[in-house]
Amino acid sequence: MRSVQRHGESVESALAGTRAALALSGVEAGELERGAWLLGEGAWYPSRVWRAEVTLLREADHPLRPREWVQVHLGTSAVPGRVVAAGGPLLPGERRPARVVLAEPVPARAGARVVLR
Secondary structure: OOEEEEOOEEEOOOOOOOOOEEEOOOOOOOOOOOOOOOOOOOOOEEEEEEEEEEEOOOOOOOOEOOOOEEEEEEOOEEEEEEEEEOOOOEOOOOEEEEEEEEEEEEEEOOOOOOEEO
């Protein structure tokens, strides 16, 4: 690693879970996308299918229909996905177990909180 920056300032290191800009040796520009994660082995696992407990806000203007496309946000990732909840549409204020099926793998671990839009 050549350098680390946080909010435009050079720093010696960055803690897990913080946002940082890293200049990596041996990695060409364009090999990684903006927002890529740097993970230790075994910490987080990329997956396209997650089991989740989904809560639809009371203020939602419509129910979440089965297999409706949403944007899934976790950390710096934002990918399209579908929510598959048993028992029909998820109504505003309701909480239910569901599967989240993503368009591409995203690193996650049990207990991680995500935002669906």
